[in-house]
Amino acid sequence: MRIFDPHIHMTSRTTDDYQAMYDAGVRALVEPSFWLGQPRTSPASFFDYFDALLGWEPFRAAQYGIAHHCTLALNPKEANDPRCTPVLDALPRYLVKDSVVAVGEIGYDSMTPAEDHALAAQLQLAAEHGLPALVHTPHRDKLAGLRRTIDVVRESGLAPERVLLDHLNETTVKDARDSGCWAGFSIYPDTKMDEDRMVAVLQLHGTEKVLVNSAADWGRSDPLKTRRVGDAMLAAGFTEDDVDQVLWRNPVAFYGQSGRLHLDTAAPEPLHEGNSILRGGE
Amino acid sequence: MTHTPPSPLLSRKELDTLLGGAARAWLDEALAEAAHAAAHDDTTPAESYSVPPWELRYAAAGRHCGLEHADSVRALLLTEAHAGLPALTRLYEQGTAAERRAVLLTLSALDLGATALPLVEDALRTNDTTLVAAAVGPYAAAHLEPHNWRHAVLKCLFTGVPVEAVAELARRSRGDAELARMLGDFASERIAAGRPVPAGLHHVLALTAPGPAAPTVPTASTQES
Numbered sequence: 001m002r003i004f005d006p007h008i009h010m011t012s013r014t015t016d017d018y019q020a021m022y023d024a025g026v027r028a029l030v031e032p033s034f035w036l037g038q039p040r041t042s043p044a045s046f047f048d049y050f051d052a053l054l055g056w057e058p059f060r061a062a063q064y065g066i067a068h069h070c071t072l073a074l075n076p077k078e079a080n081d082p083r084c085t086p087v088l089d090a091l092p093r094y095l096v097k098d099s100v101v102a103v104g105e106i107g108y109d110s111m112t113p114a115e116d117h118a119l120a121a122q123l124q125l126a127a128e129h130g131l132p133a134l135v136h137t138p139h140r141d142k143l144a145g146l147r148r149t150i151d152v153v154r155e156s157g158l159a160p161e162r163v164l165l166d167h168l169n170e171t172t173v174k175d176a177r178d179s180g181c182w183a184g185f186s187i188y189p190d191t192k193m194d195e196d197r198m199v200a201v202l203q204l205h206g207t208e209k210v211l212v213n214s215a216a217d218w219g220r221s222d223p224l225k226t227r228r229v230g231d232a233m234l235a236a237g238f239t240e241d242d243v244d245q246v247l248w249r250n251p252v253a254f255y256g257q258s259g260r261l262h263l264d265t266a267a268p269e270p271l272h273e274g275n276s277i278l279r280g281g282e
Numbered sequence: 283m284t285h286t287p288p289s290p291l292l293s294r295k296e297l298d299t300l301l302g303g304a305a306r307a308w309l310d311e312a313l314a315e316a317a318h319a320a321a322h323d324d325t326t327p328a329e330s331y332s333v334p335p336w337e338l339r340y341a342a343a344g345r346h347c348g349l350e351h352a353d354s355v356r357a358l359l360l361t362e363a364h365a366g367l368p369a370l371t372r373l374y375e376q377g378t379a380a381e382r383r384a385v386l387l388t389l390s391a392l393d394l395g396a397t398a399l400p401l402v403e404d405a406l407r408t409n410d411t412t413l414v415a416a417a418v419g420p421y422a423a424a425h426l427e428p429h430n431w432r433h434a435v436l437k438c439l440f441t442g443v444p445v446e447a448v449a450e451l452a453r454r455s456r457g458d459a460e461l462a463r464m465l466g467d468f469a470s471e472r473i474a475a476g477r478p479v480p481a482g483l484h485h486v487l488a489l490t491a492p493g494p495a496a497p498t499v500p501t502a503s504t505q506e507s
């Protein structure tokens with residue numbers, strides 16, 4: 001089973017996690033920029049973080065045979081802090097970097113005017129840079145937040161097929177799929193989704209344009225949840241090809257729209273007839 | 283991850299034989315923008331978020347000319363732009379690991395004296411072996427003072443960067459008793475821990491023996507254009 005985790009915050013994880021992920025079949029991941037638990041107080045703090053996602057973290061991932069890409073943005077929570085908003089002005093210089101495969105995580109946290117502005121501005125930046133967008137849906141007031149997000153996407157210059165709506169669940173999946181966007185699900189030990197509920201969603205809505213991630217970070221989370229979903233899918237009667245579509249081909253297709261996905265790591269099983277070089281979006 | 287030293291930088295002529303038409307056209311435009319920058323003062327304020335057009339080209343080089351040629355293309359852009367210390371510092375500090383590596387690989391081709399040493403010293407503080415390997419090239423050989431240079435050699439041995447990556451290793455090691463002491467201490471520490479001594483250590487240790495006067499130092503390699 002080859003796995004692409006399309007959303008995981010490796011900055012918060014240990015080298016043991018990298019090894020366990022490799023052993024479970026993870027060969028590629030995308031690390032979205034987000035908040036760090038501790039609020040930041042200046043743009044410079046973001047820039048050091050972005051630099052780590054473009055420098056040290058890919059190097060660390062490579063030690064374990066995992067290809068690392070990232071998405072960069074001002075996250076919705078800190079978009080409300082005027083000390084942090086100048087990050088929006090600096091993003092153009094970061095969005096041209098080779099391993100940036102989307103703008104993200106953007107979206108809503110508390111649905112404030114400042115979040116409206118940051119979301120619309122960053123969807124526009126994605127369109128200008130030929131990048132897709134990873135859009136986080138809010139934890140609180142989720143369905144209303146999702147609908148407002150979809151409205152903003154419709155008004156933006158970015159086509160829905162270049163947008164991934166993330167952290168979906170049973171209550172938001174239908175609206176998300178009707179919008180034409182890609183649908184992302186985060187599997188957590190005790191919040192968001194779990195693997196069995198994920199399988200039920202896949203049985204109801206199919207495997208097209210669906211991505212599954214661990215969203216593992218500094219909170220209670222598990223970087224092997226992608227593998228657990230693959231195992232649960234097989235146990236529920238999905239084929240290996242279905243699993244490969246959800247856990248590998250879909251994320252490759254979505255982020256491959258950036259033209260910047262480079263997957264030079266060998267697949268764990270000879271799924272591609274010995275061809276170890278897979279380049280997304282080409 | 284690879285521990286092999288960086289590939290030699292290719293000239294424009296060599297690149298032209300390897301690049302497709304679209305990539306060559308992109309490179310023409312990028313070099314023209316770099317030349318335009320060379321003809322004008324670099325007035326970009328250090329704290330500005332604006333980016334001169336040729337520096338955006340610098341970031342995107344791998345996507346247009348192939349990742350395997352990104353170092354060479356970036357080196358050409360730096361030389362064409364006559365990049366001075368402010369631009370180099372900006373590109374290094376705001377760069378990905380690959381962009382930083384290209385700055386380091388090009389330093390010896392630019393007329394900088396020792397002014398760019400802070401960039402080399404920054405790279406030597408990292409644990410990214412691609413940056414460490416790029417930092418111990420001809421520019422470090424020419425300008426890095428003995429204490430930091432010895433630590434750079436030791437760091438290569440520590441992190442698995444082949445000592446062949448260290449430019450002018452023989453000239454700078456010759457008769458360096460302090461480097462010999464540091465290598466001997468490192469070997470003792472490894473032996474005490476029951477761990478293997480890196481293969482390159484004995485090679486460098488042999489080079490520290492006092493020898494005949496050093497041959498004329500070759501000048502730093504220059505970038506063909």
